[in-house]
Amino acid sequence: MPIPISYSYRNLLARRLTTFLTAAGMALVVFVFAAVLMLAEGLRQTLVSTGSYDNAMVLRAGTETEVQSVLDRNQAGIVASQPEIATGKEGPLVASEAIILVNLPRRGTGQPGNVMIRGVQPPSFALRREVRLAQGRWFNPGSNEIVAGLQIAQRYQGAGLGETMRFAMRDWRVVGVFDAGNTGFNSEIWGDVEQLLQAFRRTAFSSATLRLRDPEAFDGLKARLESDPRLPVQVRREVEFYEAQSRRLADFIRLLGLVLTAIFGLGAVLGAMITMYAQVGTRINEIGTMRALGFQRHHILIAFLLEAALLGALGWIIGMLPASLLNFITLSTINWSSFAEITFRFTLTPEILLKSLAFGLGMGLVGGMLPALKAARLPLIDALRAV
Secondary structure (H helix, E strand, O other): OOOOHHHHHHHHHHOHHHHHHHHHHHHHHHHHHHHHHHHHHHHHHHHHHHOOOOEEEEEEOOOOOOOOOOEOHHHHHHHHOOOOEOEEOOEEOEEEEEEEEEEEEEOOOOOEEEEEEEEEOOHHHHHOOOOEEEEEOOOOOOOOEEEEEHHHHHHEOOOOOOOEEEEOOEEEEEEEEEEOOOOHHHHEEEEEHHHHHHHOOOOOEOEEEEEEOOHHHHHHHHHHHHHOOOOOEEEEEHHHHHHHHHHHHHHHHHHHHHHHHHHHHHHHHHHHHHHHHHHHHHOHHHHHHHHHOOOOHHHHHHHHHHHHHHHHHHHHHHHHHHHHHHHHOEEEEEOOOOOOEEEEEOOOOHHHHHHHHHHHHHHHHHHHHHHHHHHHHOOHHHHHHOO
16 A cells, blocks of 8 residues: 555645745746746747748748848749739739848837838738738838838837838838737838839849648649749748748757756755755654555655655746746847847747646656655664664
8 A cells, every 4th residue: 555645745744944945946947947948939939920821932042031032023023923823802912022121229228120121012911911900001002101010119219100210311101000910020110112122222022922822732833933944942831931930049049048947957956855865864763654554665765756746846836937927028039040130929838838847847856866765775673763
């Protein structure tokens, strides 16, 4: 008959201060671990949500970002004539776009930051279902009017509704603010592609985005365009393109966070080990009594490991309470792929909850393993002498 589970948690309750201090140390590590995963997941979801599975992007072969890509007008015209392109109310759902980086001052501090300006065509709005007008109106084609993403309007000088921005030796009036939800478009400024190309003295587009009639037709479109000698291009699903944009920075965040977690985690494990050794030292008489009552060594081992696991679970609960509040925090960083600022949120998912729970339980079990082995191997005669 195993030792009742109540024995383990009652021993933790009997030493509340020691239990809380040890669990608090574990909670700090769980918080850091969960925050790192939430940060990387928030960045990934923001960029992945930017793309759509039934949209395809055409960029110059060998480039990784729209900033590096160049498509001349003849190439863009060939792309726009493909039979796989879906048709909307205003014609084929294909848009040739230009990406330009400008340096703008932030509100409050005046510190400069890189902002992505996207030159768009009328079909661009139909291609991005998640984009909706939040304030004002859309810009008039052929004018120096622009619309700003919600995050840009809040964070940068001159980007609010009715304000004026100056770049490329022109004044640009913000006539609308759009909300693109949890996507990277919220960190962009949109304007008429022809006006932007003229202002920046450029003649070529950066990329072309199109909606497929049938998402399963992607492979055929990709094979035809990439084998066309007139088109040194690559074709990618939009969602896969933006997921690749997040990978480098997200991997760096995870690596840096895991290094910090390992350092803090070592201290937490040592703290749990010291606590459990102290528990064994003060309960030798209990161990002797249980052995005398017929409990086996493995019963003692399991009881002390369960106690250590409960300590880790308590640390997980305490650590996840503040970590869950990070969901309401929005921050910005430089996207290493585009070199433009992108705004995103910490994102807590069920997978992160399970990973952090496993991590907390693991710290408790690792810290409690040696003390539990000591308790289980304690000679019966020595234990009974302490009674």
